[in-house]
Amino acid sequence: MPTKTSGMPIDLGIDPQKRQEIAEGLSRLLADTYSLYLKTHNFHWNVTGPMFNTLHLMFETQYTELALAVDLIAERIRSLGFPAPGTYSEYAKLSSIEETPGVPKAEEMIRLLVQGQESVVRTARSIFPVVDDANDEPSADLLTQRMQIHEKTAWMLRSLLE
DSSP, X not given: OOEEETTEEEOSSSOHHHHHHHHHHHHHHHHHHHHHHHHHHHHHHHOOSTTHHHHXXXXXXXXXXXXXXXXXXXXXXXXXXXXXXXSHHHHHHHOSOOXXXXXXXXXXXXXXXXXXXXXXXXXXXXXXXXXXXXXXXHHHHHHHHHHHHHHHHXXXXXXXXX
8 A cells, every 4th residue: 555745645666664664774874874974074174193184085085975875865765755864863863883082093083984884884784685575676776886885985994904
């Protein structure tokens, strides 16, 4: 049975309960992505040390990519017929990425960002069973792209620690 948003029925060929489960998973992904964006931007502003220029530019590239990603994820949630979370309090409840108090040293920033990138991958991967079960190819495509980007970024950051 189609569900309604704004008076219009939604019938995408995905069971409404599964759409809701997918939207809830994508909301966790959105929260993780936004939390990682904020952490990366913070580190971009506050990094110091001999690798300053390299890290400052690298973090800028990463937070810019994350800023674009949050829009894609939120729009997919909306396409499924659900509101996208958009407040710090919602993100704090939904995210698996913890805030970092203070300003860590550059090498610790890198470690924390590797952990954050890997957390996003795990969150994306955890959504796949319901997405696959619902034959939701657009969400599967989004998840696959996000995982590829975060796995590559984690690898690049880890390479700085060797």
